[in-house]
Amino acid sequence: MDLNQSKWASDIENTSNTILDVRTPEEFNEGYIPKSINLNIYDASSFMSKIQSFNKENNFYIYCKSGARSSQACKIMSQLGFSNVYNLLGGITDWEGQISK
Numbered sequence: 001m002d003l004n005q006s007k008w009a010s011d012i013e014n015t016s017n018t019i020l021d022v023r024t025p026e027e028f029n030e031g032y033i034p035k036s037i038n039l040n041i042y043d044a045s046s047f048m049s050k051i052q053s054f055n056k057e058n059n060f061y062i063y064c065k066s067g068a069r070s071s072q073a074c075k076i077m078s079q080l081g082f083s084n085v086y087n088l089l090g091g092i093t094d095w096e097g098q099i100s101k
Contacts, residue, residue, distance in 0.1 A: 001086050002071070008061060008088045009097050017059040021092075022047070022073045027065060031099040033092065041069050048076075056082045063088035063095070 003011065012019060012033075021032050022041040032038070041047050041064070054060070060082060064070040067089050074085040088095070 001074070002067075002089050003061075003086050004089050005094060005096060008063075008086060011059075011086065012061050015059050017061050018054065020060055020062045020070075020073065022062060022064045022069050023092075029101075031092070031101050033063065033095065034098055034100045036063075039073075041073050047073075051077055051082075052080065054082075056080070057084070059084040059086070061086050061088065064091050066091040066093050 011017070019033060019036045021028050021036040021038045023038070024040050024042060025038060028038040039047050039050050060077065062070040062073050062085060067087060070087045070091060074087045077085045
């Protein structure tokens with residue numbers, strides 16, 4: 001499910017969740033949303049292996065640079081049976097919240 005920035009930001013503050021950054025490690029090192037786990041979607045085997053270790057009932061808030069890769073990650077995870085996956089529309093490019101380095 002796609003969420004706008006304000007809803008996504010509110011949800012990550014108010015719910016138990018896992019925040020996934022699906023950009024490359026180089027992009028992640030340039031700055032990331034606090035508490036994010038970096039899972040590079042371009043490294044397909046590693047990405048698939050790691051997401052399959054997660055509890056499918058948890059809430060997953062997913063972002064990338066602009067929202068395209070995170071949308072793809074949400075679709076993949078939904079197909080694998082994850083029921084609570086949320087894509088940040090506009091990605092970190094449009095993010096107005098805190099960024100860690």
